[in-house]
Amino acid sequence: MAAEGYYIGLMSGTSMDGIDAALISTHPTGIRLLHTLSHPWPAALEQRLRAQASRASCTLQEYGEIDHLCAQQFSQAALSLLDSAGIPASRIRAIGSHGQTLYHHPSSVVPFTLQIGDPSVIAENTGITVVADFRRRDIAAGGQGAPLVPAFHQALFHSPEKNRVILNIGGIANITVLPAAGDCITGFDTGPGNCLMDGWCRKSQNQPYDASGEWAAQGNVHPPLLQSLLQDDYFRQSPPKSTGTEYFNQEWLEARLRQYPEIPDHDVQASLLALTAVTVSQAILNWAGDTDEILVCGGGAHNRQLMTELSRRLSPIPVAPTDNIAGGISPDWVEAAAFAWLAKQTLTGAPGNLPEVTGARHPVILGGIYPKNQGF
Template sequence: MANSGYYIGLMSGTSMDGIDAALVEISDHGTTRLVQAISHPWPSSLESRLRDQVARKSCTLHEYGELDHLCGQQFALAVLALLKASDMDSDNIQAIGSHGQTLYHHPYPPSPFTLQIGDPSIIAERTGITVVADFRRRDMAAGGQGAPLVPAFHQAIFQHPAKNRVILNIGGIANITLLPASGKAVQGFDTGPGNCLMDLWCTRNTGLPYDEDGDWASRGNPHAGLLQKMLRDDYFQLPPPKSTGTEYFNMQWLEERLEAFPGIPAVDVQATLLAFTASTIEQALRRWAPSTGEILVCGGGIHNLTLLDRLRKLLSPMQVMATDDVDNGMNPDWIEAAAFAWLARQTLAGLPGNLPPVTGASHPVVLGGIYPASGRVS
């Protein structure tokens, strides 16, 4: 296969804890090696504006355009910082795959849409590297939900000929990829909140952006009534393919459920939210992947030791480990960014990047738009 070489993937997820930038080398046979990765912080003022827009679910055209421009600048700076850290020249990079920053994801009829910002023209102009962006909308045009898209990468990197595996990504939203050992189709979907509700509650009550190691949650006791009320949400009854985001699971959603249980100590709410994330993941796996042997975890949630401990207890005898604990694995912090580098290569090679059984699309499609390194016409 052509288009081997070095690629950069850019990812900023629903947690908005920074721009992940990963430099990967992809061989002619598709072998993917992580070369270097960094997390580029959002300027605090821009991060606040982004969080505000997502929470309000609306913005003016002027605000949208300005945020699109500013995010494009930050994605470009992330690339330049990555190149410096890896001592790599831009001429050596085949392309950048930029997911963009999601402001809103609404994959439901009659007018499904998804909105990611971070002007790819600015990224291409500032870096001198071809950019592939706007990955999700082509899948939606083909009847899919535009998410999750990373399972195709999971399949290419982690599928094992003799083991039933699941890749569990715990970001702001948690999602799973079912990788059967046999020739059965790969499946994947969003299980529900990952870190997003825990982070929001922690910020409100402690002033910290997240609960480090899950330590605060470990000191509380889950509230059974609140947990059951959250688990009864309609989303968890839907069959896959399905996807969701923080436009649905947010502080307003949590406050509406807390109204029925006044006076719960804040630390117990945090413990309940952790139990909620673990329970929704467990229920999804028990229902849709009961024969799984290995669960490979990636994303920011890998650092929540209390959450991982709870998952191991709930999911036994399934093995819960990190994505770099297996042969030919990869650092769990950079899986999603590396995936968009891989997806950029798929696009340049004219190959599909979606998995219809995962997204619900009617057929495989080549994803994204290509923004060449040079916009000049000779």
């Protein structure tokens, strides 16, 4: 089945800093990013989502309400994107909606992952076919359900001349290892990206994030705290592995801060930035030591202090944003574009996971298809 054309990707990650919407065109020779838009979460809904994302339980009423309310916001993001781009909904083949992750627990006795944002509501509101719930089929096949973006990274960023690592720094950081030879592609979640830094900034500064890492730069790394944070077993696990804010959250941090009650707030922030830099760098050096270049996407690409620290730790390997190469995409829109591309994969009956990344037993077609109303 040929399914070249226009697709929309909708992505809200573990940072919960808004819904990223990306319009792409796909054709036999490649992928083109056409238009983008960031849609903010209403403050009251964002508060409810953050409250639930660090809990292990939720009432059925709360689940049903935020599932529906999230879908309304995803719908509005898609419609606003189309309005801004001047393209009618009838020209869009499908929306790939990642949904909002509330809980990701693939390694438990009963493995599962939960993303909300009812795709039926999105299809009804937009009049566009929706592909959603991408992660659960990979888990059903024995995988981690994450990361899923490496297949898109392979399609967009593979180079036959250079061994590349694509580093995504959202709330959680993950890497995709792309050897020039095209084989042995791997990837996994390295641990916290921005989530702990953002949470500490909200608590201590009443700000959503530390712009450019300026606050962290004012502090000094507290070595005993950093070593305490690095002792977590997750960092020593071998891939495939994935994690989320249901694990790395403020409760996780506070439990370790109790040993060091006198640390200044900005020193805590500096130590959290170092935690991200150390765990990302160790993951790359341990699992992709022959890397020629590292391309960074996600919100962390704008944190100058973090990028400087990564460059220092990974020298002489160059570290640069994903739009630093020909055919690249701005760091802000890689994940949203990826889920637009994954929607195309599903509609064409093509797999969207990489078993060598997720640990699934075999490739699978991801997600469910929620068709647009045909007018009957």
